Amino acid sequence: MNHPKLADLFNEDEKRVDWHDKALWFVRHKRDLSVHQVQGWETLRNYGRAIKAHTLSNLDAYLEEFESNALENGVQVHWAVNAEEHNEIVHKILDEHKAKKVVKSKSMLTEECHLNPFLESKGIEVIDTDLGERIVQLAKEPPSHIVLPAIHKDRHEVDALFQEHLGTEPCDGNPQYLTNEARKHLREKFIEADAAITGVNFAIAETGEFVVCTNEGNADMGAHLAPVHIACMGVEKIIPKREHLGVFLRLLARSATGQPITTYSSHFKKPREGAKMHIVIVDNGRSEQLGRPDFRASLHCIRCGACMNTCPIYRRSGGHSYNATIPGPIGSILSPGKDLTKHSDLPFASTLCGSCSDVCPVKIDIHTQLYKWRQIITKEVKQPFVKKQSMKLMGKLFANPKQFKISGKIARFALKNLPKKIINAKPNVWGKSRDLPTGQKKSFDDWYKNRQKHGE
Amino acid sequence: MASKEDILSKIKANKPDFIELPDMDFSVFDDRKPILEEFIKKVELAGGSIFEVVSIDDVLDKVSSLFPDAKQNYAALNNSEHFNTLNLENVKQAQDLERLDVLVLESDLGVAENGAVWIDDKQLPLRVLPFITKHLVFVLEKNKVVGFMHEAYQKLNLPETGFGVFISGPSKTADIEQSLVLGAHGALSLTVLLV
Numbered sequence: 001m002n003h004p005k006l007a008d009l010f011n012e013d014e015k016r017v018d019w020h021d022k023a024l025w026f027v028r029h030k031r032d033l034s035v036h037q038v039q040g041w042e043t044l045r046n047y048g049r050a051i052k053a054h055t056l057s058n059l060d061a062y063l064e065e066f067e068s069n070a071l072e073n074g075v076q077v078h079w080a081v082n083a084e085e086h087n088e089i090v091h092k093i094l095d096e097h098k099a100k101k102v103v104k105s106k107s108m109l110t111e112e113c114h115l116n117p118f119l120e121s122k123g124i125e126v127i128d129t130d131l132g133e134r135i136v137q138l139a140k141e142p143p144s145h146i147v148l149p150a151i152h153k154d155r156h157e158v159d160a161l162f163q164e165h166l167g168t169e170p171c172d173g174n175p176q177y178l179t180n181e182a183r184k185h186l187r188e189k190f191i192e193a194d195a196a197i198t199g200v201n202f203a204i205a206e207t208g209e210f211v212v213c214t215n216e217g218n219a220d221m222g223a224h225l226a227p228v229h230i231a232c233m234g235v236e237k238i239i240p241k242r243e244h245l246g247v248f249l250r251l252l253a254r255s256a257t258g259q260p261i262t263t264y265s266s267h268f269k270k271p272r273e274g275a276k277m278h279i280v281i282v283d284n285g286r287s288e289q290l291g292r293p294d295f296r297a298s299l300h301c302i303r304c305g306a307c308m309n310t311c312p313i314y315r316r317s318g319g320h321s322y323n324a325t326i327p328g329p330i331g332s333i334l335s336p337g338k339d340l341t342k343h344s345d346l347p348f349a350s351t352l353c354g355s356c357s358d359v360c361p362v363k364i365d366i367h368t369q370l371y372k373w374r375q376i377i378t379k380e381v382k383q384p385f386v387k388k389q390s391m392k393l394m395g396k397l398f399a400n401p402k403q404f405k406i407s408g409k410i411a412r413f414a415l416k417n418l419p420k421k422i423i424n425a426k427p428n429v430w431g432k433s434r435d436l437p438t439g440q441k442k443s444f445d446d447w448y449k450n451r452q453k454h455g456e
Numbered sequence: 457m458a459s460k461e462d463i464l465s466k467i468k469a470n471k472p473d474f475i476e477l478p479d480m481d482f483s484v485f486d487d488r489k490p491i492l493e494e495f496i497k498k499v500e501l502a503g504g505s506i507f508e509v510v511s512i513d514d515v516l517d518k519v520s521s522l523f524p525d526a527k528q529n530y531a532a533l534n535n536s537e538h539f540n541t542l543n544l545e546n547v548k549q550a551q552d553l554e555r556l557d558v559l560v561l562e563s564d565l566g567v568a569e570n571g572a573v574w575i576d577d578k579q580l581p582l583r584v585l586p587f588i589t590k591h592l593v594f595v596l597e598k599n600k601v602v603g604f605m606h607e608a609y610q611k612l613n614l615p616e617t618g619f620g621v622f623i624s625g626p627s628k629t630a631d632i633e634q635s636l637v638l639g640a641h642g643a644l645s646l647t648v649l650l651v
């Protein structure tokens with residue numbers, strides 16, 4: 001099913017959509033309050049962006065530097081061209097340690113590689129230990145958000161899931177009680193685990209260490225108890241120097257949840273005595289994205305989720321409607337790079353309002369890239385399909401007169417550039433009693449100027 | 457090995473022309489907020505408690521008064537024998553640490569902008585301790601607090617450290633309908649004692 005259809009499904013429960021919309025807007029608001037307290041925030045974003053751009057321009061050298069330092073620290077390093085190889089490597093390490101029970105902390109990369117089903121098919125138990133991830137794992141669903149994996153679930157659903165799987169008492173969805181029960185249940189899993197798998201937020205070339213950020217402490221509980229720690233990272237997680245953490249750790253949590261820093265920012269360099277540490281470095285399409293000048297900045301992403309929280313389409317269509325590991329605006333520029341036909345609906349799941357680019361801590365020009373994907377898709381993917389997609393979504397968006405006025409410029413652009421039928425499409429879900437937030441003038445102007453500069 | 461070569465050669469072929477690292481001027485971030493006040497505010501914002509104590513000798517008395525019911529205690533401080541009820545040498549498995557009520561550690565770095573306190577292998581007898589304990593107490597000298605993260609990293613020049621962590625407040629989650637709950641997998645409470 002494509003994005004408009006899945007969004008329709010999500011919109012069947014109006015109350016749920018309203019709640020989802022408000023909850024994410026609240027997180028966006030917390031982000032605003034937090035960044036407004038930082039003197040020089042825009043400079044900080046510029047530094048973040050510039051360090052990432054520099055790193056990509058020298059990525060091969062930094063990866064080699066990282067590897068040789070990690071080896072010197074007594075860590076084993078593995079390289080995987082794609083998801084299959086990544087999964088094989090992880091399985092081989094687990095096999096060598098006869099590991100049957102694995103605890104995992106949040107890692108979008110292992111989601112992308114579908115590691116859990118692979119390991120389960122080999123008879124290995126994998127427990128996601130981030131509370132939100134454990135909730136969706138029990139519900140047999142993928143995460144719907146990269147920072148708030150269970151944001152689409154309400155407390156009563158969690159209550160029911162825990163009663164069924166953890167044997168908890170009915171509690172009318174009391175978050176304190178439910179969290180406490182999850183703590184007890186997962187404590188056991190941490191203590192029994194034969195191996196721990198974590199993601200990586202930043203990998204430092206200069207020292208060979210990597211940093212993992214969590215609020216719950218689950219990455220640390222896993223990594224410091226199990227005899228083996230496997231950390232999985234995409235090639236783009238590298239930063240050159242330790243001092244650069246002084247930029248990225250200031251940006252990450254503020255953008256994600258509005259906290260000035262996550263509870264734990266753990267710097268893993270050497271395995272503890274008697275334990276083993278492995279790092280798996282994964283490409284899986286990233287080097288190709290690096291070769292696309294228009295889209296390579298998408299590799300700057302530090303996975304804060306801010307572009308999702310602010311996106312009017314994401315908030316009202318839910319993460320699952322994107323049918324991709326990374327949903328929302330950033331996912332919509334990453335996914336077409338992997339499979340253009342399968343994900344050709346995603347760049348149309350946007351109003352091009354530019355709010356995503358405005359909040360992005362590393363200043364990725366997300367909405368410009370969405371626009372560029374649309375052009376490529378219109379050329380390369382079979383026409384009727386694309387037209388149908390853009391018609392459905394744009395039709396819904398432009399059906400609401402209020403919205404139409406707010407996004408005047410975008411609408412004018414659309415009037416010029418889209419077939420008449422799209423503009424005149426019948427009102428539908430998006431139009432029903434809802435206003436989209438104001439299109440942001442400044443970023444539209446930026447985008448427009450940029451467009452002119454390139455003579456498009 | 458073949459995969460490594462493969463990945464690196466593709467990156468080499470696809471990367472953009474060299475871009476210089478930015479020249480960073482950290483003075484633009486100086487907001488002139490009073491460091492200690494800011495630190496206290498941010499520790500509390502992160503869900504922690506913070507107290508001033510007169511001297512290092514008063515630390516354990518203060519801890520005992522804060523946690524009168526604690527049975528299993530461990531302090532990585534000099535002269536803490538009378539306080540410690542856990543002997544780390546006897547710890548063979550994780551289960552032995554599970555009932556640890558209070559852990560006291562000395563830190564030599566705090567960060568005002570986010571209330572984080574740094575701790576590493578030097579001060580950590582076992583890496584899992586600050587995560588598995590129910591209550592975590594840091595002892596920190598006032599003059600060891602810096603304003604910002606970039607200043608913290610200037611101080612953290614510790615090539616020998618195998619593991620280190622910034623901790624800001626007790627462990628927490630908001631994964632159930634965005635309601636904040638303190639005490640996810642790590643410590644249920646965090647206290648900073650300023651000396």
Ligand code: SF4
Nearest residue numbers: 301302304305307360
């Ligand atoms: S694209 Fe930017 S805003 Fe979106 S998740 Fe990545 S870093 Fe955050």
